[in-house]
Amino acid sequence: MENKRMVIPITTPMVNSYIIRGDKHILVDTGLPGYDIRILQAMEENGIKPGEVSLIVITHCHQDHIGSVAALKQKTGAPVAIHKADAEYLKTGGSPPLHPVGSKGKIMEAVSKMMKKPVVTGLEPDILIEGEMDLARYGVNGKIIMTPGHTPGGISITLESGEILVGDLIFGGLVRPAAPGFPYFAESVEQLLQSIQKVLGLQPSIIYAGHGGPFTAESVRRRFFK
């Protein structure tokens, strides 16, 4: 029998956020600035009140994932958790330097240099993730694991249901969102592949990503390791 799904995807332009349902609920990533309205609306549609969010987890400190973190912290009252290695950038609302992967990454780097940078309100994180972190005390049966590669402090969240949320460790294509691929940027491709291997080793029932997805474990294995 398939385990009951715990994850509610919140699709916004460009980037996904997620709610993990539990006794209390965890918000994963916060989109671009101004996305707090849409995220709160999606929570309401699913019967979740802002005060029932026990934790906001940032999968990695890129501006399209932290854009509404200050607004959502204010509206939910929930503490914000991020890995130690990415935390410095959260304070200023910035991102670590981007290292493009392949020709697509170089194009995206050029595009992002041309685009106006979003103005992100940073904040002091409440919880610095250092190793694995159990989420039971936040009402969710699951844990945070380290999956660096896209950024130094990239994390994933693995759940009792078999679902896993990987941030930008794996990217859905712009043309075919359901096809897994390399992210446009990676701190270390070697680390990235090790982290993807680690995710697959957990035999996830489904893999949720920051852009596009979700993916089956099989499609990810085929894309990266065959």
Ligand SMILES: [Zn+2]
């Ligand atoms: Zn990213």
